Structures are given as structure tokens and as C-alpha cells.
Amino acid sequence: SDEARIAFDNIADRAAGLIHPSIRFGVTGLSRAGKTVFITALVHNLLHGGRLPLFNAHHTGRIARTYLEPQPDDDVPRFQYEDHVRALIEDRLWPDSTRAISQLRLTVEYESASGWNRMLSAGKLSIDIVDYPGEWLLDLPLLAQDFREFSANAVELARSRARADLAEQWLARATAIDPKATADETSARELAQLFATYLKACKSDARALSTLPPGRFIMPGDLEGSPALTFSPLPDLPPTGSAPKGSVWAMMERRFESYKQVVVKPFFREHFARLDKQIVLVDALQAMNAGPDAVRDLERALGDILSCFRTGRNSLLTSLFTRRIGRVLIGATKADHLHHESHDRLEAIVRRLVDRAAERIHYSGAGIDVMALAAVRATREASIDEGGETLPVIVGTPIRGEKIAGQTFDGETKTAVFPGDLPEKPDSIFEALDQKPHGEPVTDINFVRFRPPQLERTAEGITLSLPHIRLDRALEFLFGDDLA
Ligand code: GDP
Numbered sequence: 001s002d003e004a005r006i007a008f009d010n011i012a013d014r015a016a017g018l019i020h021p022s023i024r025f026g027v028t029g030l031s032r033a034g035k036t037v038f039i040t041a042l043v044h045n046l047l048h049g050g051r052l053p054l055f056n057a058h059h060t061g062r063i064a065r066t067y068l069e070p071q072p073d074d075d076v077p078r079f080q081y082e083d084h085v086r087a088l089i090e091d092r093l094w095p096d097s098t099r100a101i102s103q104l105r106l107t108v109e110y111e112s113a114s115g116w117n118r119m120l121s122a123g124k125l126s127i128d129i130v131d132y133p134g135e136w137l138l139d140l141p142l143l144a145q146d147f148r149e150f151s152a153n154a155v156e157l158a159r160s161r162a163r164a165d166l167a168e169q170w171l172a173r174a175t176a177i178d179p180k181a182t183a184d185e186t187s188a189r190e191l192a193q194l195f196a197t198y199l200k201a202c203k204s205d206a207r208a209l210s211t212l213p214p215g216r217f218i219m220p221g222d223l224e225g226s227p228a229l230t231f232s233p234l235p236d237l238p239p240t241g242s243a244p245k246g247s248v249w250a251m252m253e254r255r256f257e258s259y260k261q262v263v264v265k266p267f268f269r270e271h272f273a274r275l276d277k278q279i280v281l282v283d284a285l286q287a288m289n290a291g292p293d294a295v296r297d298l299e300r301a302l303g304d305i306l307s308c309f310r311t312g313r314n315s316l317l318t319s320l321f322t323r324r325i326g327r328v329l330i331g332a333t334k335a336d337h338l339h340h341e342s343h344d345r346l347e348a349i350v351r352r353l354v355d356r357a358a359e360r361i362h363y364s365g366a367g368i369d370v371m372a373l374a375a376v377r378a379t380r381e382a383s384i385d386e387g388g389e390t391l392p393v394i395v396g397t398p399i400r401g402e403k404i405a406g407q408t409f410d411g412e413t414k415t416a417v418f419p420g421d422l423p424e425k426p427d428s429i430f431e432a433l434d435q436k437p438h439g440e441p442v443t444d445i446n447f448v449r450f451r452p453p454q455l456e457r458t459a460e461g462i463t464l465s466l467p468h469i470r471l472d473r474a475l476e477f478l479f480g481d482d483l484a
Contacts, residue, residue, distance in 0.1 A: 023125070025128065046106065057113075063108055173194055174194075196218075332350040376468060419446055
């Protein structure tokens with residue numbers, strides 16, 4: 001059974017840990033949230049002695065050595081750290097984003113802060129960083145749904161204001177099909193394709209809608225083109241009764257069930273259930289910039305993601321797996337788009353977003369922490385005088401093709417941008433959701449995409465490591481106890 005296998009894996013992991021202590025650290029978030037950049041910056045700062053004053057073990061000089069080692073799992077692709085660093089630092093281009101699961105082992109040799117711990121522990125800890133698409137996490141709720149429920153949820157969302165126009169083609173075709181009619185492979189595949197196209201369209205920059213399951217329709221990983229991905233929900237299924245043999249309905253239902261068995265369960269068993277720590281990255285700024293529907297949608301997706309971490313009675317997961325994750329950190333990314341006065345405000349807004357999402361799934365939200373951060377700080381702060389008034393600005397190099405006030409940037413020119421402020425009261429964002437028109441930003445933030453920063457050199461010619469915002473706080477939160 002799944003439970004037995006997970007219990008076995010847990011024991012095997014523990015046993016291995018007696019010889020060589022290691023923890024599994026999951027990094028997730030919906031696509032473009034910043035996972036690749038976060039992992040790259042974290043590793044780079046640790047390997048190259050970054051400025052991390054709030055990361056105690058590092059700041060107090062207790063870390064003797066940090067290095068990469070071969071990962072323990074041979075069947076998982078390695079996180080391509082070196083390629084990503086080269087892109088970020090040498091080319092000053094954002095690296096290729098996460099498309100599937102990958103892993104990297106970082107080993108830290110340290111000295112415990114207390115004499116007692118120094119005697120007990122070997123002072124060596126391996127952190128297995130596991131990068132995986134948040135889209136895959138959104139599949140977990142499917143385990144508790146049958147095909148009828150899955151279809152009803154999908155169709156309801158497809159008919160909502162935010163999505164109706166994108167879903168039109170798929171819905172029209174799906175509605176024209178009689179679920180009880182005889183199935184044929186070609187039309188099944190076409191319908192599945194239309195469904196996948198609709199799900200992908202929701203992710204476009206302008207819409208910035210969060211993903212709907214099945215997650216592999218957006219992030220197929222190694223399943224690209226496989227039959228497990230050729231199904232579609234069906235509208236207007238009869239509320240009771242079962243699918244007639246040989247019907248479209250029966251075919252879609254069977255493939256939906258096998259998706260759960262073949263794709264969803266193994267991922268949770270082999271990867272998710274073995275994590276010890278977790279950060280979920282959230283790009284709330286992009287959602288606020290895209291409009292009220294995107295914010296509501298992010299809230300919905302966050303609820304689905306959080307439900308995977310909920311412990312206790314009635315939780316889907318506790319019934320399926322024994323988990324090891326204690327606390328979950330939600331990282332509100334890309335804070336370098338804001339002036340520092342707004343960093344705490346971003347944190348407060350995302351905290352509200354998390355609380356609202358948690359409330360919807362009847363989850364207290366205990367054990368969930370929120371931090372605003374920028375894994376890579378692409379801007380620096382300055383102020384300019386305008387008509388006798390001093391205005392805070394951020395300075396950076398907009399990426400090539402970025403347009404600001406009619407000017408198109410070439411990717412080489414630095415410019416100052418007035419970033420705007422987030423509201424002091426987080427609730428005003430949520431009040432604005434009902435007042436702002438569809439598709440209009442819900443804040444006054446000027447959202448400009450910048451190139452990664454040029455690294456500074458000291459007078460001695462040493463290149464400093466990647467600048468960040470609050471990455472050290474996140475590290476302390478995540479690993480402070482393990483290195484105490
Ligand atoms: P993933 O899909 O979660 O792996 O997302 P990435 O890590 O590839 O990030 C997606 C994009 O977000 C990047 O290409 C950058 O444009 C932007 N981004 C990510 N992290 C940061 C950050 O810390 N600061 C800034 N300014 N942009 C970021």
C-alpha cells in the first residue's frame with residue numbers, strides 16, 4: 001500500500017540520516033513564480049559567502065564549508081545550477097524556468113552554537129533541494145474527486161467571467177458531445193487538446209490566471225504527449241448512474257482514474273511525502289498587476305496548494321501519507337520591484353491572501369509563515385527631486401523590448417522608475433477587487449521587468465555575490481534550527 005511504502009521510505013531516509021544527516025527541502029510555486037532564480041541565488045550566496053547577516057550560522061562564522069555533492073536519487077534530473085548561474089551572472093539573463101522536478105544536494109559543514117550540540121552532532125548537514133512545479137501540487141485534490149466532481153468543478157470555472165472567453169472553443173465542443181455516445185480516439189484526442197490549449201491560455205502574461213488541474217496539462221515534464229494526458233472533463237454529466245460501456249464518458253473516466261494512479265500518486269509518494277521543509281513562492285505583484293480576477297484566482301490556487309500541507313483530522317493527506325513537513329514558508333517574490341517601504345506591505349497583503357485562502361478550506365493557517373523577498377535584487381534604491389519634492393525611485397536596466405511611457409528599452413540602458421506604493425492597509429486590496437474593472441491593475445505599482453543586476457566589485461577586485469532582499473531571513477527560518 002502507499003502508506004506502507006511511505007513509512008518504509010521514511011525509515012530508510014532516517015537510517016541513512018544517522019550516518020550522514022540530510023533534509024529534503026521542497027521549493028515550489030506556480031510557473032514563473034521564481035523557483036529557479038530562488039534556488040540559484042540561495043546556492044550561490046551560500047557557496048560564495050554572500051551578505052547574509054540574518055542567517056545566524058553563516059553570520060557568526062560557524063559555517064566552515066559549503067559545497068555541492070552528487071544527489072542521492074539517481075532517477076531524478078539534477079538542478080542545472082551551473083547553467084543558471086552562468087545565465088544570471090555572465091549573460092545577465094534570467095535562467096530557463098522550472099519545467100519538471102529536479103534536485104541538487106548542498107552540503108554544509110558547520111559548528112553548533114552550543115557546546116552540547118557540538119558534542120552530539122557531526123556538524124555536517126546535507127540539504128537536498130527539490131525543485132518541482134506547483135502545478136503538480138494542484139493535482140493532489142484530484143485524488144479525492146471522482147470524474148463527475150472533477151468535471152463539474154472544471155466546467156464551473158470554465159464558465160466563470162475570468163475564463164469564459166478562453167474556454168469557449170473547448171466548452172462548445174465538449175457540450176456538443178453526448179457523453180453516452182460511443183467513444184472514438186480521434187475526437188477524444190481533439191477534445192483533450194482543446195482543453196489543454198484553454199488551460200495554457202489562462203497562464204498568458206496578460207491574464208496571469210492560476211493553473212487548474214490536471215497540472216501535467218501545463219507542465220507535462222517527461223509525460224509530454226503520453227496517453228495519460230489525453231482526457232477532458234465533460235459537461236452536464238447525469239448526477240447519478242454510471243458510464244455506459246464503450247462511451248466517451250467511460251473512456252474519459254478511465255483515463256482520469258489512470259492519471260491519478262500513474263501520475264499523481266507516484267509523485268506524492270516518491271517526492272512530496274518525503275519533504276522535510278517547504279517554501280512556496282508566490283508572485284502576488286504580477287497578479288495584482290493583471291487585475292481582480294487574477295488576484296481571486298491566485299487566492300483559489302493558494303487554497304488548493306495549502307490544502308496539501310494541512311495536517312490533522314479530515315485532511316486528505318493525513319489519510320494517504322504520513323508527512324514530515326512542519327512549517328511552510330510562503331515567499332512573496334520579486335520584492336525588488338518595490339521601494340523598501342512597501343516590503344512589509346507586500347508581506348501583509350500576502351498574509352491576508354493566505355488567511356483568506358486558508359479560511360476557504362477551513363484551515364487555521366497555523367504553521368504557515370509569510371515573507372516578502374527578492375532572491376535576486378535587480379534594482380537599487382535612489383531618490384530624485386521633482387519640483388522640490390524628494391521621490392523614492394528604483395534604478396535598474398529594463399529588459400530589452402520593455403516599454404515605459406512610450407520609450408522602448410534596448411536592454412542596456414539604466415533607468416529610474418517610480419515604483420509606486422502598496423496600500424498601507426492590506427484589506428484595501430481586497431475591497432478594491434469588487435470595484436476595479438475586469439483586467440485593470442488593483443494597485444498603483446509600476447511593474448517593469450528588469451535584467452539581472454551587474455555584480456559589484458570591491459576595491460580589491462573581488463566580485464560580490466548576488467544581491468537579494470531578505471533571502472537571509474528566509475534561510476534562517478528554514479534552516480536555523482538544523483544548524484543551531
Ligand atoms: P519558475 O518558473 O518558478 O522557475 O520561475 P523563474 O525562477 O524562472 O522566474 C521567472 C521570472 O521571474 C524570471 O525569468 C525573472 O524575470 C523573474 N524573477 C524571478 N525571481 C526574481 C527576483 O528575485 N527579482 C526579479 N526582479 N525578478 C525575478
